[in-house]
Amino acid sequence: MTPDHMENGRWYTAEDIPTFKIAEDGTIDYATFSGYRRYSAECHVCHGPDGEGSTYAPALKNSVQTLDYYKFQEIVASGKQDVNTSANLVMPAFGTNKNVWCYIDDIYVYLLARGVGDLPRGRPAKKEAKSDDFTAQENSCMEG
Numbered sequence: 001m002t003p004d005h006m007e008n009g010r011w012y013t014a015e016d017i018p019t020f021k022i023a024e025d026g027t028i029d030y031a032t033f034s035g036y037r038r039y040s041a042e043c044h045v046c047h048g049p050d051g052e053g054s055t056y057a058p059a060l061k062n063s064v065q066t067l068d069y070y071k072f073q074e075i076v077a078s079g080k081q082d083v084n085t086s087a088n089l090v091m092p093a094f095g096t097n098k099n100v101w102c103y104i105d106d107i108y109v110y111l112l113a114r115g116v117g118d119l120p121r122g123r124p125a126k127k128e129a130k131s132d133d134f135t136a137q138e139n140s141c142m143e144g
């Protein structure tokens with residue numbers, strides 16, 4: 001999970017998997033903050049605040065420790081269901097929802113930071129500024 005290089009204003013490992021970066025004073029990278037905001041807007045309603053889970057849907061801060069990045073993307077894109085006589089659990093598909101899909105890496109790194117990075121609950125207090133590279137990629141995704 002060690003951050004190795006930046007692309008489009010986001011941190012990646014040497015294997016090109018998105019990751020988070022938390023400075024010693026607690027300042028988080030902008031993508032992780034962006035993930036907090038998107039998670040809170042789109043996932044919180046079912047998965048509970050701060051990736052902690054709810055009675056309805058699993059704690060995603062734990063899920064990202066066992067699901068790999070590609071599996072995570074696949075579930076968010078296509079959805080997942082467990083509907084039978086004793087359960088009616090429906091995870092919607094978000095692959096065509098730009099408010100989720102343009103920020104899927106951000107949501108992933110936010111959850112990783114919550115699960116393994118000791119990021120405290122709640123709105124992160126200190127964040128890096130949004131970079132021009134991040135803005136450019138965001139605009140092209142949202143308009144594309």
Ligand code: HEC
Pocket residue numbers: 039042043044045046047056057058060063067072075076080081082089090091092094100107
């Ligand atoms: C309408 C409610 C709802 C919303 C909104 C929702 N989910 Fe889910 N999600 C679920 C349910 C229910 C499950 C469990 C499905 C199952 O057990 O088959 C689930 C499962 C998942 C899983 C698999 C977890 C695991 O441990 O196997 C991932 C990953 C996931 N959701 C990500 C997200 C993300 C990211 C968002 C926001 C972009 C989101 N979900 C929004 C209801 C929701």
